[in-house]
Amino acid sequence: MSPEPRPDSTLTLSDRLALERTRLANERTVLAYLRTGMALVVAGFSLINFFREHVYVWLGVCFVPVGVGTVLLGVGRFRAKRRRIREAMQRP
Incomplete structure (x- = not known):
């Protein structure tokens, strides 16, 4: 849950x-990292x-820790x- 900027x-x-676009892009990026990591483990x-x-x-054996x-x-x-x-959203 992201904090709303002050009025x-x-x-x-x-x-x-x-x-907000940056926040959503950050979420997409972490999902890509998770997907790639899980694919390497599998x-x-x-x-x-x-x-x-x-x-x-x-x-x-090398793929799993990677x-x-x-x-x-x-x-x-x-x-x-x-x-x-x-921090950027809460800056005055």
Whole structure:
């Protein structure tokens, strides 16, 4: 839930709409990070389970932490950007 700008805010309507577009773009971006990370984890487990050759197993073992790292990176960036957007919306 995003805080509403104060009524005495000096932000114009176009500024507030731009901040809202930025907030929505931030949400889309975190969803893309989550989707990519989950796909990497699923691909990693699939390679480990369906192929028994060492090359594919090691590739799968590498995909899983990369996928988890991608999710963590995306969530971290989302939270940092969300904080900056909230600060911009509350600026007098």
